[in-house]
Amino acid sequence: MNFNPPFDTILPAVTIFGLGKIDSLFAKSSETNVHLPLNQNSDTTSFYIQPDTTGLADTIQIIYTRTIHLISPACGFVTFYNIDSINTTHHNIDSIYLETKTINNTNVENIQLFY
Amino acid sequence: MWKIFNCFISILILAIRICHGQQDSGEVKYGLRFGYDISRPILDYLQPNRRDEEFSVDMQVRQNWFAIAEGGWNNSKINNSPKLVYHSSGYFWRIGFDYNLLKHDNINDNNLIYGGFRLGHANLSHSASSFQIADIYWGNVNGSIPLHDVAATWFEIAAGIKIEALKNFFIGWSVRERILLNSNINSQLTPYVIPGFGKGNSKSAFDVNYSLYYRIPFLRIKLKTKKTSSPIK
Numbered sequence: 001m002n003f004n005p006p007f008d009t010i011l012p013a014v015t016i017f018g019l020g021k022i023d024s025l026f027a028k029s030s031e032t033n034v035h036l037p038l039n040q041n042s043d044t045t046s047f048y049i050q051p052d053t054t055g056l057a058d059t060i061q062i063i064y065t066r067t068i069h070l071i072s073p074a075c076g077f078v079t080f081y082n083i084d085s086i087n088t089t090h091h092n093i094d095s096i097y098l099e100t101k102t103i104n105n106t107n108v109e110n111i112q113l114f115y
Numbered sequence: 116m117w118k119i120f121n122c123f124i125s126i127l128i129l130a131i132r133i134c135h136g137q138q139d140s141g142e143v144k145y146g147l148r149f150g151y152d153i154s155r156p157i158l159d160y161l162q163p164n165r166r167d168e169e170f171s172v173d174m175q176v177r178q179n180w181f182a183i184a185e186g187g188w189n190n191s192k193i194n195n196s197p198k199l200v201y202h203s204s205g206y207f208w209r210i211g212f213d214y215n216l217l218k219h220d221n222i223n224d225n226n227l228i229y230g231g232f233r234l235g236h237a238n239l240s241h242s243a244s245s246f247q248i249a250d251i252y253w254g255n256v257n258g259s260i261p262l263h264d265v266a267a268t269w270f271e272i273a274a275g276i277k278i279e280a281l282k283n284f285f286i287g288w289s290v291r292e293r294i295l296l297n298s299n300i301n302s303q304l305t306p307y308v309i310p311g312f313g314k315g316n317s318k319s320a321f322d323v324n325y326s327l328y329y330r331i332p333f334l335r336i337k338l339k340t341k342k343t344s345s346p347i348k
Contacts, residue, residue: 018252021252021253037253040248040256041253041254041256042253067303068248068303069302070243070303070304073164073201076246076247077198077199077246
């Protein structure tokens with residue numbers, strides 16, 4: 001039985017962009033964790049993730065609900081999210097794990113990807 | 116600023132002591148004392164987003180006890196376009212009692228050092244007629260929150276002084292600490308100001324008032340014995 005405990009992997013040349021967008025969020029950069037912006041005009045956001053220049057790309061889909069909060073008159077509103085579900089293709093990604101459902105102004109890890 | 120203020124108050128107290136050094140007439144006057152808070156326009160000048168007015172009326176009901184009612188309104192306007200265009204308007208009332216701690220050796224001495232409590236309630240309606248959340252990747256979010264009503268109830272403790280500067284004309288200040296008991300503020304849009312309470316994003320508020328009062332003495336009670344602090348027992 002082969003059992004490897006999970007460990008943080010560096011994706012050596014990761015390319016990420018939001019599905020439907022031409023501009024990439026990350027282009028062939030070396031990352032262990034990434035901050036991805038959810039679409040504030042929609043309840044679903046999908047990202048294209050290619051771990052390195054040769055590997056097959058995966059698509060992850062995040063489905064969520066949005067609420068707006070007034071921070072202050074100067075700062076205006078921000079959007080808080082509550083993730084309902086996450087889906088992924090399995091070309092390179094083994095599994096996806098939703099760690100924290102709520103996204104607000106605290107900096108926490110929300111989603112883990114296993115390769 | 117505070118030094119000038121303290122000095123001003125001290126001079127007032129001194130002036131009153133001199134005035135009341137004369138023999139009293141043995142007649143005590145009671146009546147409604149109407150007040151206007153002159154600190155509100157000054158604070159509004161420092162915070163141009165808001166406009167506040169506050170009035171009070173009080174009357175002695177027992178020895179050293181004063182029943183007091185306060186009320187007023189607030190209007191707030193924030194034009195931070197395109198981020199936020201906000202408007203709110205509302206009114207409030209507070210009712211409570213003050214207890215005088217100053218010992219009087221002259222029946223015509225109406226100066227007060229008091230501690231008291233209030234129960235306050237405010238109603239306001241507010242709206243964000245337009246707002247924008249900047250998003251350089253997916254595109255900006257534009258929206259609006261329609262006009263809706265908010266109610267809030269709070270408890271407050273007060274301490275202050277009232278000095279009779281001229282006959283029936285009083286000057287006084289007070290400090291307040293307020294604790295929000297109940298409100299139906301929705302998490303999307305917290306009020307900028309809860310009228311009579313303070314900032315809408317906080318559960319407690321500290322405030323300072325500086326008021327001018329005029330007492331209308333419609334009740335005159337003749338006293339046979341002098342040197343009693345109050346005929347109302």
